[in-house]
Amino acid sequence: MNTQFKKGVLELLVLLIVKEKDRYGYELVEAVSKIVDVNEGTIYPILKRLSNEGYFETYLEESKEGPVRKYYHITALGMKQSENVLKEWTAFASSVNDFVKGSVKK
Amino acid sequence: MNTQFKKGVLELLVLLIVKEKDRYGYELVEAVSKIVDVNEGTIYPILKRLSNEGYFETYLEESKEGPVRKYYHITALGMKQSENVLKEWTAFASSVNDFVKGSVKK
DNA sequence: TCTAGTACTATGTATTGTCAAGTACTAAAT
């Protein structure tokens, strides 16, 4: 898969998935992987960045199946950000797709 | 506009526009700008890269309105590449959009 | 001759995804 296409979009996907309900990192890797192929080492840095930027809050919880899980919870700022990025993506994708469709017909 | 979304997509747009007919750089900047906001200093490096990779051939032509123009012509390899990248983009965008639509409804 | 528009090039920077390796916990298999 084209690596470049993912840039920025992974952030959007992570925001939307955490918005749904609180998630821990590993769970997110699996959830995002269902949509686009993605690497473990890609998701964790995004989570750290989005937390640093105030879009997520975190808390720890034990697990019976392995080590402690770090859960991510979206903040009000994160909700706003997810709406903005979603709008930008929708506008961008539809603009590109409109052109692409016209281009294919010719 | 979100810079990251453009990564990889600009290459696709440039390929499709040159596929239509031969173009020179400045013309491409304007054509791509109609689809997504883009910088001059972004398009020229893409043209150089795609030429180096054998997707474009170039030739020079004089102009009455300014300095010499460098025209880009798509090669057979470039045609193939444009088809591949287009397929990848279509698959990627529809996968993301399917998820996004489901996410918005909730 | 000065300015605006056209046309291309070069360079340094920032962002973000990938890869690889490492730590560490639990549970089941040997």
Add this chain to the structure above:
DNA sequence: ATTTAGTACTTGACAATACATAGTACTAGA
């Protein structure tokens, strides 16, 4: 008792690509 597989997170070096800025140079009109 030890090894292996699955879960869970972190870190650091690396690659790709878009942006900003600046510079060169040509033409035409004020």
